[in-house]
Amino acid sequence: MGKNVLEIKGLVASVGAEKGSKKRILNSLSLAVPKGEIHLIMGPNGSGKSTLAYVLFSHPKYSVESGKILLDGKDITKLGTDERSRAGMFLALQHPTEIHGVTVSGFLRSAINFRRPKDSPISILEFREKVEKACRRLGIDESFVSRELNVGFSGGEKKRLEVLQALVLEPKIAIFDETDSGLDLDSLKTVATTIEKMRSKDFSAVVITHNPRVLKYIRPDKIHILSAGKIVRSGGQELGKILENSGYSFLKESAEGKSSG
Numbered sequence: 001m002g003k004n005v006l007e008i009k010g011l012v013a014s015v016g017a018e019k020g021s022k023k024r025i026l027n028s029l030s031l032a033v034p035k036g037e038i039h040l041i042m043g044p045n046g047s048g049k050s051t052l053a054y055v056l057f058s059h060p061k062y063s064v065e066s067g068k069i070l071l072d073g074k075d076i077t078k079l080g081t082d083e084r085s086r087a088g089m090f091l092a093l094q095h096p097t098e099i100h101g102v103t104v105s106g107f108l109r110s111a112i113n114f115r116r117p118k119d120s121p122i123s124i125l126e127f128r129e130k131v132e133k134a135c136r137r138l139g140i141d142e143s144f145v146s147r148e149l150n151v152g153f154s155g156g157e158k159k160r161l162e163v164l165q166a167l168v169l170e171p172k173i174a175i176f177d178e179t180d181s182g183l184d185l186d187s188l189k190t191v192a193t194t195i196e197k198m199r200s201k202d203f204s205a206v207v208i209t210h211n212p213r214v215l216k217y218i219r220p221d222k223i224h225i226l227s228a229g230k231i232v233r234s235g236g237q238e239l240g241k242i243l244e245n246s247g248y249s250f251l252k253e254s255a256e257g258k259s260s261g
């Protein structure tokens with residue numbers, strides 16, 4: 001097992017601080033993702049999965065009450081979204097925003113240069129080669145990048161664009177927030193297998209989902225079950241098989257067993 005690229009220690013986070021009525025969502029959540037590994041975070045709706053993704057990227061609606069977020073051993077808990085991005089984190093959004101007047105190509109090139117020193121922007125040739133390679137891996141036509149960002153995109157196209165960004169930006173760690181939701185079977189297979197093929201010693205991922213079907217295409221190093229804002233169980237493929245066979249019913253059974261004991 002390699003050095004942890006992402007480590008979350010006792011994270012407690014709430015939503016609604018800006019409105020004066022905080023609601024705690026994450027409850028002492030801890031997680032470690034070693035370099036080169038792909039971890040799945042699964043759980044029923046309302047368990048705090050998307051909240052975790054937002055907190056990891058310093059969304060202003062969420063506040064960290066206690067705990068730490070470490071990237072390559074560095075405490076980034078108080079860093080802004082832009083600083084976390086420059087440090088090597090990436091978030092694939094569950095609900096990408098449409099931006100009129102900005103092409104996919106222009107957006108991607110700006111995003112790459114945002115992470116590079118100002119005096120060494122990516123060349124047009126290098127950028128084209130990088131985008132063409134990413135498009136081939138996702139099975140999409142290169143004309144895709146000439147369109148306005150998410151404007152008129154189908155649900156599947158939006159999700160493929162999120163994965164395309166990860167391929168082009170090559171982050172240290174990518175957080176995929178329900179990237180599989182709303183996809184038909186073919187799109188689900190393409191997106192999930194692409195994430196699996198991104199696996200390398202320099203790339204790690206956290207795939208957030210509630211859909212056990214992704215386990216047909218992604219073979220995670222570890223699966224974590226999130227319930228009531230904390231990780232209640234972690235395991236390997238055996239845990240995936242339980243989810244495929246019985247869903248999240250075992251969470252209720254476990255709770256009932258504890259209460260009766």
